[in-house]
């Protein structure tokens with residue numbers, strides 16, 4: 139029987155070709171959409187991870203409570219001890235310390251008089267160590283608008299917008315006025331070696347990037363760090379794995395009675411990212427549901443038309459003595475074959491294009507004004523294991539559901555009625 | 563032994579608010595091996611009566627026994643079974659399955675009966691030999707003439723060796739030569755296999771072959787005419 143159905147399908151193009159193309163178009167779009175959205179979401183997650191949360195982040199418990207205010211008096215004091223331990227025990231991860239700080243930026247003229255002043259937010263990162271991941275992580279070299287990457291002590295990068303606003307020249311001196319770890323006033327002179335573009339309004343308005351060593355000195359916090367961030371070496375965020383890493387660390391180092399003991403949080407546990415991750419996870423379901431719905435309606439319609447066209451066949455088969463149930467099952471079998479064939483085709487095509495966009499990507503650098511730290515200028519798809527199967531849901535479901543609906547009409551009709559319709 | 567036994571058969575169709583009576587208290591019996599038909603003007607109820615006998619249409623009243631089954635109480639599934647096993651249909655418009663070859667069209671009823679492959683092949687070739695289409699086995703219906711198509715339809719109707727063949731205007735689309743060919747073939751089948759044939763027709767050519775003519779007018783039997791020997 140199945141052979142008989144297949145023969146019919148292969149020979150009758152209007153029965154197979156159009157529906158297969160329909161289904162494969164749907165499966166293709168589903169796979170591609172899904173993979174592409176996955177890529178975009180990943181991008182957003184990874185820029186948050188790079189700049190803010192890490193895949194995991196260690197702070198003192200006290201710092202965590204007030205993290206918004208960058209309370210450096212609550213920083214981690216013996217950061218190098220922790221770093222040594224982390225690097226030894228979590229070898230699959232990259233670890234790096236950072237200091238976040240805020241302050242007043244003062245631009246003096248030749249006479250040392252204030253020329254301009256403004257609030258600035260700053261990040262002290264490891265700029266100079268050869269094994270520091272930061273240079274690559276922040277895409278610093280590509281993001282430089284003017285000047286060059288710092289190569290000497292006390293050289294900093296500032297956002298290009300801030301430099302323009304405050305009339306700061308490359309090579310010029312600026313003074314940061316802040317507070318030390320112990321609450322005293324900190325005044326430190328820096329030399330601007332270059333300007334950068336972040337690609338996010340909030341950051342471009344006024345951000346400084348300095349070396350962590352310089353900041354430890356400026357803020358009087360030797361060995362101190364606001365935070366230590368960790369990334370898995372493949373740079374892919376895996377929530378479960380990171381929770382494991384964090385649990386292991388916290389069991390060892392976090393003490394409930396000591397608010398200065400460190401605590402490690404995963405990306406998912408910070409800044410409401412859990413919701414975002416959940417949303418990213420349910421995105422597949424949303425896309426698939428939409429496609430199943432739309433395609434079911436379209437295929438239902440084409441199933442109805444196909445059914446009309448085949449009234450003759452249906453009538454005569456009933457007259458020959460084929461039970462209606464058999465006919466109905468036949469139609470569903472036919473549609474599942476079409477569904478599977480179309481899904482395979484569409485999925486292959488979708489994966490092909492998605493892989494292309496995963497490795498090559500859509501280069502937006504010609505559209506975007508310049509390279510930035512926050513947004514990668516190449517949009518990429520991300521093929522996940524789900525990409526391989528997701529196309530089959532709309533593909534097979536929709537064609538079977540469409541046919542089931544279309545078939546009910548035939549099923550409900552009186553045999554003789556169908557039969558008469560074919561006589562005319 | 564009667565193959566078809568009809569008593570007080572009434573068939574009404576809903577028409578607007580009222581009911582239209584298409585068959586009005588029919589009493590008839592057909593025995594094994596008959597070669598007979600319903601004749602009468604258009605709209606007299608020939609097709610309707612044939613459909614009731616073939617369990618394609620449910621009667622409104624009366625009893626209709628076909629091969630010992632009461633068709634008025636038959637479930638959809640049982641009716642299909644009755645047709646499948648015992649009744650062959652031939653239509654005015656051939657109604658072959660266009661995507662399948664001559665061979666496959668004839669094979670189809672046997673597939674439904676789940677007859678094993680070897681057996682199937684023998685039966686299909688037998689039937690095609692009967693209708694003289696051995697040279698067109700692989701052709702598609704679109705590549706055949708009307709007469710050839712109707713011969714395929716005949717082969718499809720008789721391949722399972724049914725007791726009863728119901729033919730609704732089988733010659734209406736054929737020229738006279740093809741009509742006679744088909745009719746000769748049916749007569750031969752009727753003689754050699756004792757297959758019962760019931761026609762619905764107003765074609766003179768068919769009527770010449772009938773050994774019994776049941777005249778219908780407005781859903782009533784007006785005359786039940788037995789013709790001694792059937793013209794040859």
Ligand SMILES: Nc1ncnc2c1ncn2[C@@H]1O[C@H](COP(=O)(O)OP(=O)(O)OP(=O)(O)O)[C@@H](O)[C@H]1O
Nearest residue numbers: 575576577582584603604605606607608609610611
């Ligand atoms: N489904 C239906 N609904 C309403 N009336 C119907 C239906 N089917 C048939 N009829 C009516 O029943 C009557 C008998 O129809 P039937 O098809 O049996 O005639 P017939 O003798 O086969 O005619 P013809 O020689 O033209 O084929 C007709 O008047 C027809 O209009």
Ligand SMILES: [Mg+2]
Nearest residue numbers: 608609610762
């Ligand atoms: Mg008729």
